[in-house]
Amino acid sequence: MKNIFIFLLFCCLICSFVFGELEADDNNKKPTPKYYFLKSTGIVCVKAPCPSWEVTPTEGGASITVHELKFAKNINESVVFEGKFAVDVIHRGILVNGIVDKEKSVRFEVDNSYRVLPLNPQDQSTRSGRYYHVDRIMAKCKKEPCPNFSATELNTGKQQLANKLMEPYSNYLGVDQAWLNSKILTQEPVKAIVQANIFEGTIIGKAIYVNIVDPSISCPPLPIVDCIQNYVPVFKRDSDRCLHTDGCVKPGFCTLSIPVCQDGYRLTQFRSKPNACPSYHCDAWFLSTPKQF
Numbered sequence: 001m002k003n004i005f006i007f008l009l010f011c012c013l014i015c016s017f018v019f020g021e022l023e024a025d026d027n028n029k030k031p032t033p034k035y036y037f038l039k040s041t042g043i044v045c046v047k048a049p050c051p052s053w054e055v056t057p058t059e060g061g062a063s064i065t066v067h068e069l070k071f072a073k074n075i076n077e078s079v080v081f082e083g084k085f086a087v088d089v090i091h092r093g094i095l096v097n098g099i100v101d102k103e104k105s106v107r108f109e110v111d112n113s114y115r116v117l118p119l120n121p122q123d124q125s126t127r128s129g130r131y132y133h134v135d136r137i138m139a140k141c142k143k144e145p146c147p148n149f150s151a152t153e154l155n156t157g158k159q160q161l162a163n164k165l166m167e168p169y170s171n172y173l174g175v176d177q178a179w180l181n182s183k184i185l186t187q188e189p190v191k192a193i194v195q196a197n198i199f200e201g202t203i204i205g206k207a208i209y210v211n212i213v214d215p216s217i218s219c220p221p222l223p224i225v226d227c228i229q230n231y232v233p234v235f236k237r238d239s240d241r242c243l244h245t246d247g248c249v250k251p252g253f254c255t256l257s258i259p260v261c262q263d264g265y266r267l268t269q270f271r272s273k274p275n276a277c278p279s280y281h282c283d284a285w286f287l288s289t290p291k292q293f
Contacts, residue, residue, distance in 0.1 A: 033112075034057065034154075034155050035154040035193070036093070036108070037056045038091050041053060048068070049103055050067055052066070055091075066095070070107055075213065092110065092113070096108075111189065114211055117169060117209070117210060120168075120172070130197075131154045131195055132153055132194050132203070133154065149165050151194070151203050162201050164202045164203065167180075168205070174265070175282055176283070178239050179241055184208065189211065192208050192211070193208070210284070214241070214287050214288070215241055221292050222243060222245060225248065232271065233245055233246075233247070233271070234248070236272060243270055246273055247273070250276075251275060259280050264284060267281075268281050268282075268283050
């Protein structure tokens, strides 16, 4: 009898969990992920569910109490929670309603997190605007001037057209513009988020958030290059920050100029053409260095 009781109790627990999930997922149909800011409420509880967190949609509105967080396995949570400003990180995910110990509970399931690229003090002080995905318009128009970009607000889908895109990072020494432009114009969920004001046909970018998981692909391993005597292998970097071999060259004259990165960036370097001199980039502190060896 004791074994039968334990078995029935186990079955009840399983059923409770399953029905909670069915209620949460609206008949097993997961909602479309949305973008939120996340912050701690400072509440600490002895037992679950505990209202320890709040999320706010990026477009504004009422905060939603969250009792549990679940991050995708590839998200580095130490990067997510580094710093004290909740607006420095945007999360994409879904809110799942459930029941824990007969009380209503909300779990925030995060599939992607985006952190703002560091700004200098002057740019940080003027930071403002709404949050957009920016795309390039390739279609031709009948009347000039043709819009070159579309800006779609996160969550609401409201779209505006623009002729020009501006952002502060093009003025930062060493920031890889090919990489940044690629992130802005690629597809979700790798796509960067642009905080911007749109005025007279110009997207005035004030800050850019990039996916914490970068590169989003596994960079190919670098082969061993056997150069002839007095020549050394050189490399080039693609828009995913992956290095690729670029042949062998004879080392030549190099200037001793080394860029000084803005606060919040670290210096990276590799040998490049034409003289095997160091090529420098300033990568944000939270971006991992691609492993290719």
